[in-house]
Each structure stands twice: as C-alpha cells, then as structure tokens.
Amino acid sequence: MSDYYWDNKIDYLRRTRPLHHNDDYFEFLVEKVWRITEPVRLVDFGCGYGYLGLKLLPLLPEGSTYTGIDEGMELLAHASSLFSELPYETNFIAGDVTHLVCEPQYDIAISHAFLMHMQDPQATLQIMIDSVIDGGKVICIESNWVACMAGYYVDGVDQSKIVDVGLLQKLFERDTKRVGKDGNIGSKLPVYMSKLGLTQIESRVSDKVLFLNPNGDADVHAEMLASMRTDGGFGASPGDTEPFIKGLMSRGCTIEEANRQYENELRLSQLIDSNSFVTHAPGMRFTFGTVQRSKI
Numbered sequence: 001m002s003d004y005y006w007d008n009k010i011d012y013l014r015r016t017r018p019l020h021h022n023d024d025y026f027e028f029l030v031e032k033v034w035r036i037t038e039p040v041r042l043v044d045f046g047c048g049y050g051y052l053g054l055k056l057l058p059l060l061p062e063g064s065t066y067t068g069i070d071e072g073m074e075l076l077a078h079a080s081s082l083f084s085e086l087p088y089e090t091n092f093i094a095g096d097v098t099h100l101v102c103e104p105q106y107d108i109a110i111s112h113a114f115l116m117h118m119q120d121p122q123a124t125l126q127i128m129i130d131s132v133i134d135g136g137k138v139i140c141i142e143s144n145w146v147a148c149m150a151g152y153y154v155d156g157v158d159q160s161k162i163v164d165v166g167l168l169q170k171l172f173e174r175d176t177k178r179v180g181k182d183g184n185i186g187s188k189l190p191v192y193m194s195k196l197g198l199t200q201i202e203s204r205v206s207d208k209v210l211f212l213n214p215n216g217d218a219d220v221h222a223e224m225l226a227s228m229r230t231d232g233g234f235g236a237s238p239g240d241t242e243p244f245i246k247g248l249m250s251r252g253c254t255i256e257e258a259n260r261q262y263e264n265e266l267r268l269s270q271l272i273d274s275n276s277f278v279t280h281a282p283g284m285r286f287t288f289g290t291v292q293r294s295k296i
C-alpha cells in the first residue's frame with residue numbers, strides 16, 4: 001500500500017466527482033464555449049484517476065489525446081487500467097508537477113481541484129501555461145470553498161447553526177497565509193491568469209445543484225448522502241473531540257471557535273439522515289484563458 005496521501009483517496013475521488021458537475025455542462029462548454037472542433041492534445045495537471053479525461057475524451061473530436069500528470073503511482077495505475085478498456089490515446093506521467101520543466105507541446109492544459117492544493121499556485125499555473133502552444137488554452141476548474149459551504153441548505157435547520165461561514169472565511173484566509181494553499185482559488189484565477197499574460201479570460205460556475213429528496217428514489221438519496229459524507233465530508237461525524245479541536249487550533253482557531261465548529265459538525269451529522277431534504281450548489285469555477293506569446 002502506498003504511503004502517498006492521494007493514492008489512498010481513490011474511493012473518495014470516485015464518489016465525490018459526480019457531485020460537482022452535470023455531464024451536459026461539459027458538453028455545453030466543449031461545443032458552445034470552448035468551441036473545440038479539431039482534435040486536441042490535452043494535458044491534465046494533477047489528473048488523479050483521470051476523471052477529466054473520462055469526461056472530456058468522449059466529447060472531443062476523434063484523434064484527441066490525453067496526458068495525465070500526477071504524483072500518485074496508484075492513482076495513475078488505476079487511470080491506466082480504466083483507459084485500457086477505452087479507445088483513446090492516453091499517456092500518464094508520474095512526478096511532481098512543481099519540478100516539471102515544460103516545453104509548449106499541448107493545445108490545452110487543464111486542472112480539476114488541483115491548484116487549490118498547491119503551496120505556490122501561481123508558480124504551478126505558470127508551469128501549466130508553459131506546457132501550451134501559442135494560441136492554446138489553459139482551463140482551471142477549482143473551488144471557492146467558502147461559497148461551496150454557504151451553498152448548503154438542510155430543511156428545518158438554521159444554516160447558521162450548521163455552517164459558520166464567517167469562521168470558515170477566517171480559517172481559509174489563515175491557511176493561505178500560513179502555507180500558501182488556497183481553497184478559494186477558484187474566485188482568484190481570472191486575476192492570476194491576467195497577471196501571467198493570458199488573454200480572452202472568462203470564468204463560469206458549474207451549474208450542478210444537488211437535491212436530496214426523501215420523496216424521490218430512496219437509493220438515489222442514500223447514494224448522494226453517502227457521497228456527500230465520504231471521507232469527513234458534509235454531514236459526516238467529526239470523530240473524537242480532542243484531535244478535531246487540536247487540528248483546528250493548529251490552523252489558528254481559538255478554542256471557542258474550534259469548539260463551535262465541532263458542535264456544528266456534530267449537530268449536522270446527527271440531524272441529517274434518509275428523511276432529510278438537502279440542497280447544495282458546490283459552485284466549482286471554470287476559469288480559462290488563451291496563451292498568446294506572439295505579439296500581433
């Protein structure tokens with residue numbers, strides 16, 4: 001078994017990706033927004049098990065290729081085995097993206113939930129840009145975690161009792177100042193792309209809204225709830241008090257803030273069940289721009 005963190009999160013990744021996007025939204029972007037009509041060479045930074053390749057290759061013109069780069073050897077082995085059953089040209093590169101020296105050789109560089117984990121996301125964005133030919137695109141699909149958490153509604157519960165948006169704002173801001181990682185990077189990427197010289201920058205929001213409906217199909221409700229709760233997610237038990245409180249305090253929370261957060265999460269985990277109505281807009285941002293090295 002690998003000791004690399006993400007190699008042990010394959011189940012989490014596979015269960016939670018469908019919560020973020022509607023398949024027809026990818027179709028809409030490829031056809032109406034990005035207008036991809038010729039085969040493209042796509043490179044996916046922090047590709048995991050190849051989620052974006054699995055979503056995009058069936059929509060891209062025949063002859064398009066997919067290269068996935070990731071540090072997780074088990075993730076890449078999983079991706080290779082998934083794609084071995086499919087009729088696409090793929091290539092997987094194992095390694096730390098932050099040490100890559102890229103020549104422009106791809107038409108599109110893309111990322112999903114990747115830059116948010118980087119300690120210097122602008123430097124990594126530059127590496128993505130360097131990998132793309134003149135006139136190509138960089139597309140980053142990244143979270144705005146505070147908006148995501150504010151996007152929950154649980155019927156019959158005051159949102160302020162389960163999601164303390166103010167505390168989460170402070171927590172994420174402090175994390176970014178402390179270690180550079182930015183869970184809200186989705187909202188900042190248009191600015192970073194502009195500062196790094198990309199042109200024709202646009203940003204959109206995934207149109208997925210989850211609805212857990214106890215009056216609907218019980219299996220669908222159970223699957224959605226289990227996926228939301230996966231790996232300490234929304235509605236999951238916060239676990240033992242002490243490590244939870246210590247963890248938050250090491251991220252700069254006061255003991256009062258940490259206790260309040262614990263109580264919020266505990267309350268939610270006890271409230272939410274197969275009879276709960278829940279709506280949620282995860283609100284992933286799609287930000288994209290064009291590489292323009294040659295001056296007109």
Ligand SMILES: C[S@@+](CC[C@H](N)C(=O)[O-])C[C@H]1O[C@@H](n2cnc3c(N)ncnc32)[C@H](O)[C@@H]1O
Pocket residue numbers: 006007013017045046047048049050051052069070071072075095096097098111112113114117
């Ligand atoms: C949240 S996961 C997202 C995976 C995939 N993009 C998806 O959405 O399913 C973050 C991914 O980034 C990869 N990663 C993190 N830091 C990396 C680095 N420095 N170099 C290469 N991959 C990295 C992890 O191995 C993991 O697969």
